[in-house]
Amino acid sequence: MSQGRTAKQMMRTMTALLLMAMLAVGLLGCGDKQQDPKGISDPAKVQDEKGKENQADGDKKPDSGDKSDDGKAKAGQTEYPLKVTDASGTELTFDKAPERIASLAPSETETLFAIGAGDQVVGVDQWSNYPEEAAAKPKIGSLETNLEALLATEPDLVVAASSNKKVIDKIREMNVPVYFSAPKTLDEVIEKIETMGLIMNKQEEAKKVAEQMKADRQKVVDAVKDAPAKKVYMEFSPGWTVGEGEFMDELVKLAGGTNIAAGEKGWFPIDPEKIIQANPEVILYAEGGGMESILEEIKKRPGWDQIDAVKNGALYPIDKDIISRVGPRLTEALLEAAKAIHPDLVK
Structure with a gap:
């Protein structure tokens, strides 16, 4: 009886080890896949294209962003590397959300703070006075940007507007990436805000700002239409x-x-x-x-x-x-x- 029990125990042990080995092989085959960057340069298409890569079937909504336990992107999160093209036609690639940003224009400063990226702002132009926290940031000049002061902030991204055209090329020559925007319409302003949300992995915050702006516009349009x-x-x-x-x-x-x-x-x-x-x-x-x-x-x-x-x-x-x-x-x-x-x- 003792020898019989021993043989049965050995058989159970071998069977358990075999099952564990098979399970391990199966898990290796189902691991997360590295994203294959597509070189997308149109910010408006980034989420849709990345979402399609992660879409398991036609009924599931495309997402982008950090991967969840099942290997799918979390909704509202940016998936890096991310490629965008700015208003100057320059393509920028972001391997992660920028951590140190210098803003050369009040409009860009306000945009960053509005989407919840104010903590990443390390320098602003002389006229950036809103919100109150922005005024306390280190100053890097006015229309004539102080390049020495700018470099001292050690930015990994500079954001610029139409008033900064003269200095953009100089900054890029110093191997500092610049995202330049020059919106001419309200829709383009809203699109810029959403793009900054994508770059900074602040999509949900940017979406709230955009929705409020659209609601304000609709209120006016409806009121004066007749x-x-x-x-x-x-x-x-x-x-x-x-x-x-x-x-x-x-x-x-x-x-x-x-x-x-x-x-x-x-x-x-x-x-x-x-x-x-x-x-x-x-x-x-x-x-x-x-x-x-x-x-x-x-x-x-x-x-x-x-x-x-x-x-x-x-x-x-x-x-x-x-x-x-x-x-x-x-x-x-x-x-x-x-x-x-x-x-x-x-x-």
Whole structure:
């Protein structure tokens, strides 16, 4: 009996060892696979393409990001390496979320803080004053970036805007990657914010910002959709206005106005006589931040007292920061413009 029990025990042990070996082989065959980078340069397509790689069947929603225990990407997480192409046509590859970012423009600083990446900001330009935490960051110059101060922050990414064009190539020559953006429309601003969320692995936070901006825009569009458009003059800097093809022009249109300067393109100095002839019903002007008062300038201009907007007191200030920065507060400027143009419809 003792020998029989011993033989049975040996047989059970051998069987158990065999099963464990088979299981180990099976697990090795089902391990996580290394992602094969596709070289995608269009940020808007990154998530869809990466999601397709991880899709087990046609019924499952594509995800991107860190892998869960079953080998699939976690929703709302960025999967690296990530390739994006910026507004200058430069392709950047990110092996992980940047940890040290220098911002050369207030709009980019606000975007980073809005998506929850403020802790990764190690340097900002002189004009980055929002949110309050941004103003406390080390300064790296204004429009003329202090390259020495910039390098001292040891950034692994620099974010830049249209006002920084002159210095971008110099920074890239120092082997510091630069992500450059130059949005011309509200949709492009929202897309930029979402792309930064993708780069920084802050997709959920960026999505919330984008959804709020879209909701603000829809509120305005719905409120003024049946209202007659009013003639509007915008002065964003003393003696300067904006024509077609710029985000400020779009804001005026979305807010239920017709930009009287829309016959020209870009940013340009005004012809006072043409403004008088156009006779705007509403005047919007930037104010704040130590800027010389545009309102005082308007009051002193010969003949402007005959403009309907001036005669009727329809002159409305908008904070210069929110009206001029292509960042997350741009729809706040849209709401302010709509309240000024159609105060009976937008509250």
